[in-house]
Amino acid sequence: MTQPNEQAVMTALSKVQEPELHQDLVTLNMIHDLQISNGNVGLTVMLTTPACPLKGQIENDVRTAVMAVPGVQNVNVRFDANVRADNRISGRLNLPIKNIVAIASGKGGVGKSTVAANLAVALAQTGASVGLLDADIYGPNIPQMLGVAEMPPPQDQKLVPARAYGLQLMSMGFMLKPDQAVIWRGPMLHSAIRQLFTDVAWQEVDYMIVDLPPGTGDAQLTLAQSVPLTGGVIVSTPQDVALSDARRGLSAFRQLQVPVIGIIENMSYFVAPDTGHRYEIFGHGGAERAAQELRVPFLGRLPLDPRAREGGDEGTPVVISAPDSEIAQAFHELAKQLAAQVSILSFRPDPELKII
Ligand SMILES: Nc1ncnc2c1ncn2[C@@H]1O[C@H](COP(=O)(O)OP(=O)(O)OP(=O)(O)O)[C@@H](O)[C@H]1O
Ligand SMILES: [Mg+2]
Missing domain, CATH: 3.40.50.300 (P-loop containing nucleotide triphosphate hydrolases)
Structure with a gap:
């Protein structure tokens, strides 16, 4: 069975847009702590604010994109936030x-x-x-x-x-x-x-x-x-x-x-x-x-x-x-x-x- 690798997962995530910033999560450097083992993928999405109104949508989009990578069986999406300084x-x-x-x-x-x-x-x-x-x-x-x-x-x-x-x-x-x-x-x-x-x-x-x-x-x-x-x-x-x-x-x-x-x-x-x-x-x-x-x-x-x-x-x-x-x-x-x-x-x- 295909084992998903980091590159395949990151490529999938590079197609997920941050709905308000209109750029993808990889370009925005929002994907952290990516771990892959036996088809199980874990990652942290670093939001730009803990008060993110579209967290649910981002979680769904990330899950859908990663699950579509061949060999992925399970995705664990965690959230953290780092507010950007003006x-x-x-x-x-x-x-x-x-x-x-x-x-x-x-x-x-x-x-x-x-x-x-x-x-x-x-x-x-x-x-x-x-x-x-x-x-x-x-x-x-x-x-x-x-x-x-x-x-x-x-x-x-x-x-x-x-x-x-x-x-x-x-x-x-x-x-x-x-x-x-x-x-x-x-x-x-x-x-x-x-x-x-x-x-x-x-x-x-x-x-x-x-x-x-x-x-x-x-x-x-x-x-x-x-x-x-x-x-x-x-x-x-x-x-x-x-x-x-x-x-x-x-x-x-x-x-x-x-x-x-x-x-x-x-x-x-x-x-x-x-x-x-x-x-x-x-x-x-x-x-x-x-x-x-x-x-x-x-x-x-x-x-x-x-x-x-x-x-x-x-x-x-x-x-x-x-x-x-x-x-x-x-x-x-x-x-x-x-x-x-x-x-x-x-x-x-x-x-x-x-x-x-
Ligand atoms: N949504 C609301 N429902 C009920 N009372 C409110 C509401 N918003 C404000 N108030 C009341 O209206 C009054 C004026 O509000 P507040 O002092 O916040 O206004 P302000 O714009 O800061 O006033 P100022 O221009 O004098 O600084 C206060 O007594 C406040 O409790
Ligand atoms: Mg006042």
Whole structure:
């Protein structure tokens, strides 16, 4: 009987495409630990994110391709993940941070902080190493949303991020007294934000989620001038005006040459807990239409759920306090979509970095 060899298996795998990166698994160097013995094949697929939404499809495609190699009787597919570092960041900042994702909006109060906190926790639950940075210098409320009042004492002249729900967490809120109002002048704001990256002892972060203050333009500008960004996410509500708000948020990112990862529609609908009836309080599909018109990915929608607000007020994000709720499930799905888009971005060439 034919014994399959490594070359035959690798040739078969070189015909399997990574569905989102549109290259084959061998070219992408995703096949590791290939072992073959007596028709039994074992291998590890090294994903670009542990939050890969298409893991099931990749597993099926790999299995089908390898089983078609003459002599193969059994395939054991294992998964591991290694998040790629954005070379814009690694090339310019000497920090253990692979990707930086800004959460912004066209206007205030649409749920940026709620989305940032829950997305960060959902991403961490996939096994990724996640940082959450509250860059809302004026009204930092991430500490309250995650129930963390203070950060640990500094070590070796560096601030130490707090830990909550598997995240590393840093906020200007840790440095201010409660109810203290701050007035920042431009240069101070820049250096304050930059210090939240550079003066903190971050430990190997795959995804740094940055919650921006309300207001288009300024906040995005300050952040983008302080650190290189992998991409920006726009949170919007579904009203028709959301379209113009989202457009402003997007154009601010584009002017700053920050790739747009996608749009999230928050407070999209409400399901009455007693009747199960779905109410579209703010209309339907504004953000999705905006995404289509502006040709950026639509990452998904989140329902209105009082538990999201209660969780935020009490310091337990809804993905923890009500893990089976529709909104928690939606956050898990969003986390995968976000991670997939970041993987796609990490494969694009950097026009400013010359490869020699
Ligand atoms: N999907 C949701 N369901 C119910 N309440 C929500 C939802 N999303 C956000 N909220 C609530 O709406 C309020 C505003 O949300 P959040 O603070 O996250 O918005 P923001 O965009 O960060 O605001 P700001 O612009 O002031 O920073 C909060 O009380 C929050 O708990
Ligand atoms: Mg906020």
